[in-house]
Amino acid sequence: MGITDRKEREKQEMRKLIINAAMEMFITEGFDKTSIRNIADKIEYSPATIYLYYKDKDELLYEVQGQAFLELYNAFLKDVTATDPLERLDQLLHSYVNFGFEHPDLYDLMFILRSPMKATEENGWPNCDEAYHYLTGTLETCIDQLRYENAHIAALSIWALGHGLVSLFIRERIKVMHLPDDQVRNVVKATVDDHLRLIKK
Amino acid sequence: MGITDRKEREKQEMRKLIINAAMEMFITEGFDKTSIRNIADKIEYSPATIYLYYKDKDELLYEVQGQAFLELYNAFLKDVTATDPLERLDQLLHSYVNFGFEHPDLYDLMFILRSPMKATEENGWPNCDEAYHYLTGTLETCIDQLRYENAHIAALSIWALGHGLVSLFIRERIKVMHLPDDQVRNVVKATVDDHLRLIKK
DNA sequence: AAACTTACTAAACAGTGTTCAGTAAATAAA
DNA sequence: TTTATTTACTGAACACTGTTTAGTAAGTTT
Numbered sequence: 001m002g003i004t005d006r007k008e009r010e011k012q013e014m015r016k017l018i019i020n021a022a023m024e025m026f027i028t029e030g031f032d033k034t035s036i037r038n039i040a041d042k043i044e045y046s047p048a049t050i051y052l053y054y055k056d057k058d059e060l061l062y063e064v065q066g067q068a069f070l071e072l073y074n075a076f077l078k079d080v081t082a083t084d085p086l087e088r089l090d091q092l093l094h095s096y097v098n099f100g101f102e103h104p105d106l107y108d109l110m111f112i113l114r115s116p117m118k119a120t121e122e123n124g125w126p127n128c129d130e131a132y133h134y135l136t137g138t139l140e141t142c143i144d145q146l147r148y149e150n151a152h153i154a155a156l157s158i159w160a161l162g163h164g165l166v167s168l169f170i171r172e173r174i175k176v177m178h179l180p181d182d183q184v185r186n187v188v189k190a191t192v193d194d195h196l197r198l199i200k201k
Numbered sequence: 202m203g204i205t206d207r208k209e210r211e212k213q214e215m216r217k218l219i220i221n222a223a224m225e226m227f228i229t230e231g232f233d234k235t236s237i238r239n240i241a242d243k244i245e246y247s248p249a250t251i252y253l254y255y256k257d258k259d260e261l262l263y264e265v266q267g268q269a270f271l272e273l274y275n276a277f278l279k280d281v282t283a284t285d286p287l288e289r290l291d292q293l294l295h296s297y298v299n300f301g302f303e304h305p306d307l308y309d310l311m312f313i314l315r316s317p318m319k320a321t322e323e324n325g326w327p328n329c330d331e332a333y334h335y336l337t338g339t340l341e342t343c344i345d346q347l348r349y350e351n352a353h354i355a356a357l358s359i360w361a362l363g364h365g366l367v368s369l370f371i372r373e374r375i376k377v378m379h380l381p382d383d384q385v386r387n388v389v390k391a392t393v394d395d396h397l398r399l400i401k402k
Numbered sequence: 403a404a405a406c407t408t409a410c411t412a413a414a415c416a417g418t419g420t421t422c423a424g425t426a427a428a429t430a431a432a
Numbered sequence: 433t434t435t436a437t438t439t440a441c442t443g444a445a446c447a448c449t450g451t452t453t454a455g456t457a458a459g460t461t462t
Contacts, residue, residue: 007408014409035449046411048452057450112313115373124377132377149395156366156378156392161358163374164365172316173364176325176333177357191357194350198399208439215440236418247442249421258419 015053017043023064027105031061031113058116061109065119066126068110073131075099080134085142090196092138093162097192100166101185112167135159146199154199161195216254218244224265228306232262232314259317262310266320267327269311274332276300281335286343291397293339294363298393301367302386313368336360347400355400362396 021042025034036057040047054060079095082088100107119125139146139154148154165188168174179187222243226235237258241248255261280296283289301308320326340347340355349355366389369375380388 036451037449047450048411049409051451052409111374112368112372115376120373120376128377147399149391152378152380152388153392153395156375156388157362157396160365160369160392161362162365163369164361164363165357167313167368168361168364171313172321173312174357175321176329177353179353187353187357190350191354191361194354195358198348237420238418248419249442250440252420253440 011053018050018053019060019063019067022060023067026061026064026109027103030105031109059118061113062116062118062125065110065116066128068106069125069127069131071103071106072096072099072110073127073134076131076134080138085138086145086200088138089142089158092135093158093192093196094189096162097165097188100162101169101188104166104170107166108170111163112170145201147201148199157199158195162192165191212254219251219254220261220264220268223261224268227262227265227310228304231306232310260319262314263317263319263326266311266317267329269307270326270328270332272304272307273297273300273311274328274335277332277335281339286339287346287401289339290343290359293336294359294393294397295390297363298366298389301363302370302389305367305371308367309371312364313371346402348402349400358400359396363393366392 018039021039022034025038025042029038036047036050039060040050050060054063075098076092076095079098080088080091082091100111135158136151136155139151139158143151143154146154148157169184169188174184219240222240223235226239226243230239237248237251240261241251251261255264276296276299277293280299281289281292283292301312336359337352337356340352340359344352344355347355349358370385370389375385
């Protein structure tokens, strides 16, 4: 039946329309400051319509986060170009931290905002495992050249360092270090480099 | 004039009453889910009264954060008991991470929530510099026994690792590692220990 | 052409942070 | 002691928020 097909297609297009508007506003205005009414205005529908396609505002967040994890994964693909495993690890961590500094609002959504209910129900987000496995996969190829006790600790340590640096910056806690504004990015980069140096055999 | 003294005292008592109620509710219910009306109900005053003592909800947050930094500082004083500088550094990082796991809601307020306006205006929070200098001070005494390039990098690296671990846990992102629930705390501890091992000469 | 289904919305509900006019009590001045 | 003034407080309102529901108009099927 062609009509049901078209209906289904239109439904998916509507979902996309909503998500695209939501994503743009979440990034430019922030999640909290974006209201359902704002999104509805943008796409020229009534607020109630959004609830016909998504359960609540949290589900909108969940969907946008999934999109964002794909963008992070694509950043990895773009930045991690070396063949040497250790060099790939360097590029990966730099890519992660760079993503956070280049897209702070997106990073905020993905890693700092409270997890939406659906993420706990579904055991994660779309595209999130792929991004995480990029790290564990890279580590597997060079874990014997690293000083870490095991691969779990290696993954967590590297992720925690990267996430710590980015989130201390985004949430402005790094300011208590009283570094000159134009030096922050450099010190963070140097910290990443130093960490990468210390973990190698 | 005794009356103005008493008035001033009463004013400070009222501020304390409000802050104590706010802190308790921020911790048990979370900042977002605590409304000015909730706080007002708790202390049996009208919501408008709170605005006679604090500019807005953000200033309430700022004040509670100041209190919380003092509690962190006191945790340091309690936990960092060794005399050997390197051992003190170990104890300090463990104390920090432990504070985050023991008081996740307090930690959330202090390090994960967006910075209130007043923190940028006043260049930080009450008691925050003291807590931070506990780290830099400890590092000064053993920086020559560490492999870090310099003290700035050492401080940022250690803080970022600790903060990364705690905040990945609190905001539930650590779940993508698919560790058994009862193992998370152990793996985090092991990661801290491993990091402390790797940074030493 | 009538019956049914789908897509949508206006309006309402219960909540939020915040402001302001008005009141009652405490203090100061007469 | 009485009057004037200052202080401390609040009820009600404003402009928002996420979300639900009853009702409508158009599209589709019979």
